[in-house]
Amino acid sequence: MEDPFRILGLPRQFDLTPAEVTTAHLRAVSRLHPDRATDEVQRIQMVQEAAAVGAAKQRVAHDLTRAEELLKLLGARSFLSAPLAPAYLMETMEWRDAIEDACSHGDGAGRAELTVRIRQRRAEELATLAGAFRIAMPLAEGGLSQHPSSQSAMPATPDIHGAPSVMSSDLRTALQDAAAALVRLRYLDRMLDRLTGDP
Structure with missing residues (x-):
């Protein structure tokens, strides 16, 4: 597209x-x-x-597909494949166990409490995602990705206009943060779908 x-x-x-x-x-x-x-x-x-x-x-x-498009346009879609932090994986496993327990036992109050907690965490992750793009977009638009210092240069990637460039370490970090937040948001959305009964 x-x-x-x-x-x-x-x-x-x-x-x-x-x-x-x-x-x-x-x-x-x-x-x-x-x-x-x-x-x-x-x-x-x-x-x-x-x-x-x-x-x-x-x-x-939609916020998540908009983030995917921005990562793709900035040549950073591969950052979505980075492994999740171990602490987040543990938290996710604990939430999944609690969700399965609440759902299998018909615990409406437990499901409601988990829904509130996960929605709150989702709002925090969405703020993280937005903040990362607020940092990344001016770096990409301002041409800093085209003229990084030699010590902070990263592998070549298309800039926002599609031209080959070298990504600055600041831009790379912001895009990695955005990608990590996007992956966490996808996990949270799947958990919310399970809690609300969506497949």
Whole structure:
């Protein structure tokens, strides 16, 4: 998929409100209505572009998929494969055991308490994710990834504009922090799905 931010005319940033995404989506689809086409070829093209706009909205509207898109655009998608910290893995295992126990015994109060705790942790992780992107995006946009000092240079990766560059250690650290928070959020969402009865 093409850059969903570009398709919607939105800035490449994590901090986007639902209203901003909806407004950008409506603005983009309004100019692509098939009734505005002058011929069949243009109508088909507008339908295809409208589908791309809809797909872009789906990727940008949700916090986690928006984060995935930013990591991909910054050449940092591989950071999602990094192992989780042992302390977080232990905490996750404890929560999973508590969730299974509460669910298998029909413990509504236990499920409610776990839901509150995990939602609180999710809010903290979302703040961590947003903070990491607030650090990373100016570094990527400002060209610091193109001119790092020799001692902090990291392997080459595309910059935000798709040009080959070398990633500064500050940018790399911020993107690793963002990726780690995103992975933790995925775990938390799966636990919340289990608590609320979603498959």
